[in-house]
Amino acid sequence: MAKSSSKAAAAAQSKAPAEDLPNGEGVIIAHHGVTVEVRYTGGERFMARVKRRSGHVVGDAVQLRDGVLKRLPRRTELRRRDAMGGVHLVGANLDVLGIVVSPSPPPPAGFVDQAIVAARSAGLEPFVVANKCDLATSAELVTALRAAYADAVAIYPLSAATGEGLDGLRAFFAADHRGAFVGTTGVGKSSLLNALCPEIDLQVGTLNDSTGKGRHTTTVSTLHCLDGGGELIDTPGFNDFGLVDISAQELSLYFPGFEQGQPGNCRFRNCRHRTEPGCAVNALVAQDRIPAARYATYLEILNDVEADEAQSRSRGRKS
Ligand SMILES: Nc1nc2c(ncn2[C@@H]2O[C@H](COP(=O)(O)OP(=O)(O)O)[C@@H](O)[C@H]2O)c(=O)[nH]1
Ligand SMILES: [Mg+2]
The missing domain is CATH 2.40.50.140 (Nucleic acid-binding proteins)
Incomplete structure (x- = not known):
């Protein structure tokens, strides 16, 4: 035709x-x-x-x-877990995942790390969006993000409200990237989608809307072309519920900052980078090439993930 x-x-x-x-x-x-x-x-x-x-x-x-x-066969699959524990496919053939954070509300502890690990284990390139850079408190957040993640992922400080910094993100998507955003309620994901792609016309919530639910009128998943190139998937329910839980194995493989010791440089293939002999990550920590604080964060998340895994196993729910 x-x-x-x-x-x-x-x-x-x-x-x-x-x-x-x-x-x-x-x-x-x-x-x-x-x-x-x-x-x-x-x-x-x-x-x-x-x-x-x-x-x-x-x-x-x-x-x-x-x-x-x-x-046709999929390159990647991105999944989410709903409030009842069910797992749903969010989208296929995505290349990138934008992890949106803001100074207010701030990201929950470990949120960015876990989202980076989840994206990488799904075969997506993660990047961080530090929204609300028009707020005075943003500078501190951006400094902390750069210290922790600059070597691991791209960071885009921007303001969906004023448009500042949006061009950098547009240029990133223009490299034919298909992506989605994830982040907790109130960080400005809907505002960001609207700013990048005005045809979407999403409802923007208010921070005192405590549930964050019921604001999203559409229940349809959609894929939108950005004017400058690239595509964005908007899936109601995904953005705020977040990603499927990561496993301890995925965490140890994909933790941001461990790239230089990875992959496979540890003596044991299933090394969790605690006290195993011949651990490449521990060697980097000893040389201060991985900051002690980052390593401590990893251990905290690893403990949580392992506790969750043990609990799931004892309930016989999870493999
Ligand atoms: N100051 C400021 N506020 C913003 C910005 N982006 C979004 N907001 C506000 O943050 C609140 C939550 O935004 P929304 O897009 O609904 O967040 P979502 O829950 O992540 O989709 C709203 O009151 C927005 O007006 C920004 O760049 N700067
Ligand atoms: Mg929203």
């Missing part, structure tokens, strides 16, 4: 069973239960019906041949 040239034409949708749609390849940009919206490589968009538990997710690459919608 002819390529749509105008934006309006590209946005035109036809709701049709898959058998009525032209052959082509595309990506799922919205998921509404039994229908998915597919954006073809040429820019045309169609709604196609799928089975209720088809397993399709936003970001999936699909191929439509003679009425059959076939999902």
